[in-house]
Amino acid sequence: MSAAKKLNLTLKVWRQKNGNSKGSLETYPLKDISPDSSFLEMLDILNSELINKGDSPVSFDHDCREGICGSCSLYINGEPHGPSRLVTTCQLHMRSFEDGETIYIEPFRAKAFPVIKDLMVDRSAFDRIQHAGGYISVNTSGNTQDANAIPIEKEDADEAFYSAACIGCGACVAACKNASASLFVAAKVSQYALLPQGKIEAKDRVLNMVKQAEKEGFGPCSNTGACEVECPKGISIENIARMNREFLSASISK
Amino acid sequence: MSLDSKIPKGPLKDKWTNYKNNINLVNPANKRNIDVIVVGTGLAGGSAAATLAELGYNVKAFCYQDSPRRAHSIAAQGGINAAKNYQGDGDSTYRLFYDTIKGGDYRSREANVYRLAEVSTNIIDQCVAQGVPFARDYGGLLDNRSFGGVLVSRTFYAKGQTGQQLLLGAYSAMNRQIAKGKIEMFNRHEMLDVVIVDGKARGIIARNLVTGEIERHSAHAVVLGSGGYGNVFFLSTNAMGSNVTAAWKAHKKGAYFANPCYTQIHPTCIPVHGTQQSKLTLMSESLRNDGRIWVPAKLEDAEAVRKGTLKPTAIKEEDRDYYLERRYPSFGNLVPRDVASRAAKERCDAGFGVVDNDTNEGVFLDFAAAIQRYGKEEALVKGISDASKEEITALGEKVIETKYGNLFDMYKQITDDNPYKTPMRIYPAVHYTMGGLWVDYNLMTNVEGMYAIGEANFSDHGANRLGASALMQGLADGYFVLPYTIGDYLANDIRTGKISTDTPEFEAAEKKATDEINKLINNNGTKAVDYFHKKLGLIMWNKVGMSRTTEGLNEAIAEIASLREEFYKDVRVPGEGNELNQELEKAGRVADFLELGELFARDALEREESCGGHFREEYKTEDGEALRRDAEFAYVSAWEYTGKPSDAILHKDKLDFENVELKTRSYK
Numbered sequence: 001m002s003a004a005k006k007l008n009l010t011l012k013v014w015r016q017k018n019g020n021s022k023g024s025l026e027t028y029p030l031k032d033i034s035p036d037s038s039f040l041e042m043l044d045i046l047n048s049e050l051i052n053k054g055d056s057p058v059s060f061d062h063d064c065r066e067g068i069c070g071s072c073s074l075y076i077n078g079e080p081h082g083p084s085r086l087v088t089t090c091q092l093h094m095r096s097f098e099d100g101e102t103i104y105i106e107p108f109r110a111k112a113f114p115v116i117k118d119l120m121v122d123r124s125a126f127d128r129i130q131h132a133g134g135y136i137s138v139n140t141s142g143n144t145q146d147a148n149a150i151p152i153e154k155e156d157a158d159e160a161f162y163s164a165a166c167i168g169c170g171a172c173v174a175a176c177k178n179a180s181a182s183l184f185v186a187a188k189v190s191q192y193a194l195l196p197q198g199k200i201e202a203k204d205r206v207l208n209m210v211k212q213a214e215k216e217g218f219g220p221c222s223n224t225g226a227c228e229v230e231c232p233k234g235i236s237i238e239n240i241a242r243m244n245r246e247f248l249s250a251s252i253s254k
Numbered sequence: 255m256s257l258d259s260k261i262p263k264g265p266l267k268d269k270w271t272n273y274k275n276n277i278n279l280v281n282p283a284n285k286r287n288i289d290v291i292v293v294g295t296g297l298a299g300g301s302a303a304a305t306l307a308e309l310g311y312n313v314k315a316f317c318y319q320d321s322p323r324r325a326h327s328i329a330a331q332g333g334i335n336a337a338k339n340y341q342g343d344g345d346s347t348y349r350l351f352y353d354t355i356k357g358g359d360y361r362s363r364e365a366n367v368y369r370l371a372e373v374s375t376n377i378i379d380q381c382v383a384q385g386v387p388f389a390r391d392y393g394g395l396l397d398n399r400s401f402g403g404v405l406v407s408r409t410f411y412a413k414g415q416t417g418q419q420l421l422l423g424a425y426s427a428m429n430r431q432i433a434k435g436k437i438e439m440f441n442r443h444e445m446l447d448v449v450i451v452d453g454k455a456r457g458i459i460a461r462n463l464v465t466g467e468i469e470r471h472s473a474h475a476v477v478l479g480s481g482g483y484g485n486v487f488f489l490s491t492n493a494m495g496s497n498v499t500a501a502w503k504a505h506k507k508g509a510y511f512a513n514p515c516y517t518q519i520h521p522t523c524i525p526v527h528g529t530q531q532s533k534l535t536l537m538s539e540s541l542r543n544d545g546r547i548w549v550p551a552k553l554e555d556a557e558a559v560r561k562g563t564l565k566p567t568a569i570k571e572e573d574r575d576y577y578l579e580r581r582y583p584s585f586g587n588l589v590p591r592d593v594a595s596r597a598a599k600e601r602c603d604a605g606f607g608v609v610d611n612d613t614n615e616g617v618f619l620d621f622a623a624a625i626q627r628y629g630k631e632e633a634l635v636k637g638i639s640d641a642s643k644e645e646i647t648a649l650g651e652k653v654i655e656t657k658y659g660n661l662f663d664m665y666k667q668i669t670d671d672n673p674y675k676t677p678m679r680i681y682p683a684v685h686y687t688m689g690g691l692w693v694d695y696n697l698m699t700n701v702e703g704m705y706a707i708g709e710a711n712f713s714d715h716g717a718n719r720l721g722a723s724a725l726m727q728g729l730a731d732g733y734f735v736l737p738y739t740i741g742d743y744l745a746n747d748i749r750t751g752k753i754s755t756d757t758p759e760f761e762a763a764e765k766k767a768t769d770e771i772n773k774l775i776n777n778n779g780t781k782a783v784d785y786f787h788k789k790l791g792l793i794m795w796n797k798v799g800m801s802r803t804t805e806g807l808n809e810a811i812a813e814i815a816s817l818r819e820e821f822y823k824d825v826r827v828p829g830e831g832n833e834l835n836q837e838l839e840k841a842g843r844v845a846d847f848l849e850l851g852e853l854f855a856r857d858a859l860e861r862e863e864s865c866g867g868h869f870r871e872e873y874k875t876e877d878g879e880a881l882r883r884d885a886e887f888a889y890v891s892a893w894e895y896t897g898k899p900s901d902a903i904l905h906k907d908k909l910d911f912e913n914v915e916l917k918t919r920s921y922k
Binding site for chain 2: 034036037038041044045048052054056061063064065067069070084087091093116117122123124127130132134135136137139140142146147148151152153154157158160164165167191192195197198
């Protein structure tokens, strides 16, 4: 909408043919980018230039471009989802950058997130953690009790919602020096721990999900809080404290 | 082939119950020998996959995303309807049924819609049992809000992230079955064709998007929950990857495509900002609970706003035109989406638009009045008797933030404008497609063993979908309808045994898919896929969008056909077929959109009436409202593929209304 000055940029983009090859940073100058463009639209423009030149476009994950599906990732100038707080890469806009700036764009780095191609990584480890216990065992029947049969204190319901807002993007892992998935696991554990429906399987859930995260190669939590800072959905590190309490009490009683 | 909608006999309210009592069931031991493929893992596909697996079937689920949790249902914001009547405001199954039939402008099937209303309450119970954190009031009970086109509050919600929470519920149900091995999950896979053996859908051809490998997968039935086709317009609120390919390939294999022209243009989206834009963003309809829509009443004010010389907040009350409240006093800002969108277009076409883009397309959505109203209420609750205007505003903003905070943040992020202080600027954008594969009461297409659920079918929303009804339909189909109806069909398959993929039908389908990929890869053209997609989108938006004419539609049909020719001559797809290749993925999807678009325009041309989201300039009342022609057009248009989209054969599936009287839809 604004007629603000267009940006000229230098991009340093991680290029890697596939999971078996070595990658490197390539340099691409890019001109006349509108500050109203989103970061991914800026990459679209780069890609159309590359295609027109007969080069191979940069692969990156993206889908909803509304900040909710969790597909987009990118480690931008040393931060997951770039310099703005509480946004995903797809909601990051070019007005957050300066004319003449050099922007480094890399994939999320973690042993448990192997690179598939260029900026795309395999985050299926997150799915496998959910398989280990990220659910309440209830069959679809149409005969479960009425939704209002168990009132839930508003505060608990709201807390559970804030935990459930995790989009599974993996920024917490990318931000962590140990590549720990603690915030991701804790968000799911907390959502259920806060609700009466989740309490029945709470012990097995926390033990199994934590065990699976270790098995996937995610590191331990050392409480630096980087995950909370970089989380685009503002998932609080208090979730990790809650998970630790749940884990401890489950370990003692099991 | 004549169409049989297979609607059960008997009174409307007993149909579903009687049907369930009389269908064939498959015993648990036999279910273990039956495979079902589910394509798509949104609310419909995800809930279907989980439920079928719980029942004991072996499910193979496919999604193009890297995880089933990312399907685009996740982006649904506002809520999900259910006739719980928790607010005691007179809601009932009948009323939800009636609102939905009327909202769809009497172009959907009574029996399907009634069933939808009937199972709506089960959905809420199920989701709460799964741990979906719906909004609650201070007493700990579930909260509701209101959506367009209805006079009750029946919408359950989780802030502006209802779709996300419901999808994560379905995903969690899937995860439980994946862990048990009952669902085999294929992430990053795209269905390229459906395989028909002896007239029955028996499998699919899929491409592994990481390796490029073409795979054969067999099953006793194939369920498509692959979503809608709004991306035929290039710019829409759909995800970048949302596509029609699965449904279109099914159509080309014999499944009829119904009512393709019924498209929902959602009134409240962030306006287009430039030619490099890749997608549009919705601002939930729930905002119309509290936001008032207006444009300046004077042309010179509108112009000054566009130039940036006049602030909207400086325009006096009497110089504002709250056109929805003016035209539709009884529903006001909560008229259905089609009505609100057309009214916005009418004002902008008349020169009152407030956004400085090529077409001045934009109107205000203003929260100032709501902020004051809530602020005063909060001050009273908090016992502040002499609250200043600033205090009231701050309290009111706080209330608005708890209700819509994430939407306001998103708006701010995209536009760099603060909607707490100045009205949002919004404009209609393509959002949802009511049309889709034709299905009968069982949700089976006219191809035996091939089912379509959720947005992929045409069934429940007629010519216009009411807000918060898409989530309801997706989950109704997946949790509570398909798992029953498919059993009736699969009961005949208990002795069939595993379906082999080593047959001429699978081989031919695989070869065709491979040939199409090779053709695209080796085309050596000069233009990228997006070039064609954007061109197609412009044709669709200008000639097959919010208002349609005979002339424009005829032009669109010809232009799309020639664009398709140009595409095959001149598209450039870099890279190889046997690797991860996002341009190739796009090319395949756009190739299908280029065919669908033509059928879409043909369908719009054929339907010589205005109804719901389909508005023909030739058919309107004196005051510009849609003019339906029930005697001639109370049918579902089901199109049979014959080779060229515009040569498709029209089959009319007549709509019988035994329980509601067809009236002119009025929200005045």
